Amino acid sequence: MIKSKVLLVGDGAREHAIAEALSRSVNEPRISALVNHINPGIRRIVESTGGSLVIGPLNQEGVVKAINVINPDLVVIGPEEPQFAGVADKAVEMGVPTFGALSRLARIEQSKAFARWLMWRYRIPGRIAYRAFRSVEEAIEYVKNAGSVAIKPARQSGGKGVRVFWVNQAYLRDGVNDAKETQLIDAANDVLKYGDVEDLIIVEETVSGVEYTVQVITDGVNILPLPPIQDHPHAFDGDIGPECGGMGSVAGPGARLPFLRDDEYWESVNIVKSTINALQRETGLRYVGVLSGQFMLTSYGPTLIEYYSRLGDPEALNALALLRGDFLELIEAAVEGRLPSFNYSFSNEVTVAKAIAPLGYPHRRDLAAGRRISIDFNGIKKLGCGLYFGSVEYVNGEYRTLGSRAVEILATGSSYSEAHAKAEECISLVKSSDWKLIHRVDVGEPSLMERRIRDAELVREVYRWRRSHGLGRVRIDWVPGRDVAVYDYS
Structure with a gap:
């Protein structure tokens, strides 16, 4: 059944891109949106399709208001926090087909402790050793003698708050332990402000290598894997600086990344699929x-x-950008449990996305907010780039930043060189008259991708050798004064 009235929940650059993709449907849907702030790009799409913009909190109260105003045929939820708040639960309760995880299923992102526990309970491959703590004092005592560790807030916090401590020199131990303690306190405070999870801190074994993201659309039974993508979570060039919401991402050519082999991609897809199955078994709920x-x-x-x-x-x-197919029909197929019936393909292009943020992001958003930006829309369109509004509002005839990533530029090309050059040229057309704007120049650079390829090949040689010799299947974690923990990876 074609859904002619769609309610989109969310107001960031991702939701702007989702709204644009939905608006391209041959079914010409009327798109409405529930937003906390008026995203200029989403507003334009809502107005052009004859929808309505509802301003309100992205929670159950807000979605009830929006559903009563719009009477949608379909709800599409973009961000994670509305999922945690039970927006999908409320929409389904009101009888509206919904694309977005129910709150108990979204716990897989909300609680890092639950995610690790689920992986070990159901023996999902790709898991690593971890300890969860509800007491800062207990965590401090643990990490003093734990060596190299990754310390994270036990709750999703917008991609922030993760720090890895490598302990290789004994003479630096006291200084590293002081830094660990500071991170533990900061991580706990970050989680406490939400007040919706029990565990405060996750301490994990350290791993190193090349990162990538595998996104899977599911109807609860079937999956449609999207092309692998590499995010760049660090704020500055060279993968340095604080981790943030992501300063750019690359994909391609087509449904692959140059450093990732097909068998590694499909192994990753199967891990996500196994997680969907485990979640549904654990909760008794359907993941859509x-x-x-x-x-x-x-x-x-x-x-x-x-x-x-x-x-x-x-x-x-x-x-x-890579998907070739009607995105609205894809979502409908997922909601109605008929994902295999959807016809699609992926473009063979390379895509480079880059975020532009005001200086001060991510830690001094007070300084980053309220800054003017100007955009040469015609120039960006002429170059063939897409521009997506994030943390920006349009007030009194000018665009003003709200403190986070302001806009995101998407460029495509037949190669990384072409897409990167196009993205950089388009970024030069976004300016501020009263503040410095920052972005990562190196995202999409061929030289950075070549480095990723070299790094991937190094770890690939190690893991393939270990697998061929049956090594690395058991880890014994012993810290003085604590019980021995045995992790069986098989």
Whole structure:
């Protein structure tokens, strides 16, 4: 059944891209949106399709208001926080077909402790050793003698708050332990402000390698894997600086990445598929929407770093640009449990997405907010790039930043050289008269991709040798004063 009235929940660049993809449907849907702030790009699409813009909180109260105003045939949820807040649950309760995870299913992203527990309970490949803590003091005592560890908030916090500590020199131990303690306190405080999960801190074994994202659309039984994409979570060139919501992503050519082999991609897809099955078995609920795995190719092989219960941002831009097929019909097929009936293909192009943010992002958003930006729309269109509004509002005839990633540029090409050059030229057409704008120049550079290829080949040699010799299947974790933990990876 064709859904003529669609309610989109969310107001970021990802939702702008989703709205644009939906608007291209041959079925000419009327697109409405529930937004917390008025995204200029979403507003334009809503107005051009004859929909309505509802301003309100992205929670159950807000979606009830929007459904009563719009009476939609379909709800599409973009961001994670509305999923955590039970927006999909409320929409389904009101009888509206919904594309987006129910709150108990979205817990796979909301709680990192639950995600790790689920992987070990159902012996899902790609898992790593971890400890979850509800007490900062207990975590501090643990990490003092734990050596190299990754310390994370135990809740999704917008891609922020993760720090990895490598302990290779004994003389640096005291300084590293002080830094670990600071990170543990910061991570716990980050989680406490939400107040919706029990565990505060996750301490994981350290892994290194090349990261990539695999996004899978599911109807609860069948899956449609999207092309692998590489996100760039660090704020600055060279993969340095704080981790943030993502400063850019690359994909292609076509449904592949140059550093990732086909068998590694499909192994990753199967990990996500196994997770969907485990979630449904654990909760008794049907998963309709997107489950994404952020992976790292390590000395174990494809290794799961974390899950997203939705399309990534900015990864959604790459995926939707490569998809050849009616996106509205794809969502309908997922909601109605007939995903195999959807006809699709992927373009053979390379896609490069880059975020532009005001200086101060991600940690000093107070400084990054309220800055003017100007955009040469005609120039960007002439160059063939897409522009997607994120944390921006249009007030009194000018665009003003709200403190996060302001806009995202999407460029396509037959090669990374072409797509990168096009993206950089388009970025030069986004300016600020009163503040510095930042972006990562190196995202999409051929030299960076060549480095990724070399790094992937190094870990590939290690994990293939280990697998061929039956090594790396058991890890014994012993910290003085604590019980021995045995992790069986087989």
